[in-house]
Amino acid sequence: MVVDNLEQGYFGIGILNGKTPANLGVLWRSAQNMGASFIFTIGNRYHKQASDTHKAVGAMPYFHYDTFEDFYRHLPKSALLIGVELNENAKPLETFQHPRRAVYLLGAEDHGLSNEAIKKSHILVQFKSTYSLNVAVAGSIVMYDRSMKGTVIY
Incomplete structure (x- = not known):
């Protein structure tokens, strides 16, 4: 089997x-x-x-960062930071093409993304919703959208 490194992709959330x-x-x-x-x-x-019943933390790498600055310094060099946020500059998820190498960042339900995270995101996305959603639901929708559409090279 021949692996084409340009075709490979990954994402974190x-x-x-x-x-x-x-x-x-x-x-x-x-x-x-x-x-x-x-x-x-x-x-x-x-x-x-207790809600991590599949023990995902043990099944895939889990990283914790104390601050956004610390996280941003460790962002993979080839990945785009995709902020998920209700924002006038956000692209609609419905027509968004997911990059092959992406890191999706969601904000807390009570505060959303910080101004710094919004500013440093390479791309912001949002999707149609009458009201804001539970953060786990929003993240699941983004990942499902990625799995259904596939990815493109950015």
């Missing part, structure tokens, strides 16, 4: 200052099911939770 431990576990279960390469948290609100 995580939460900035996640509020509810159960949401982390649900997001991680979805990440494991949707083929994520790694998961992460940023900030000091993370706690081990």
Whole structure:
């Protein structure tokens, strides 16, 4: 089997200052099911939770960063940071083409992404919703969209 490195891809997903431990576990279960390469948290609100019933933390790399700056310094060089946020500059997920190498960042339900995270995201995406959604649900929708559409080289 010949592997073409330009065709390979990966993605990670995580939460900035996640509020509810159960949401982390649900997001991680979805990440494991949707083929994520790694998961992460940023900030000091993370706690081990019972909702990670698939033990995703043991099945794929998990990273924790104390600050957004620390996370951003460790962003893989070839990956695009995709902020998921209700924002006037965000591209609609419905027509978005996912990059092969991406790191998806979600904000906490009570604060969303920080201004710094919005500013440093390479791309912002959002999807149609009457009201804001649970962070684990929003992340699961983004990962499902990626799995259905596939990826493109950016």
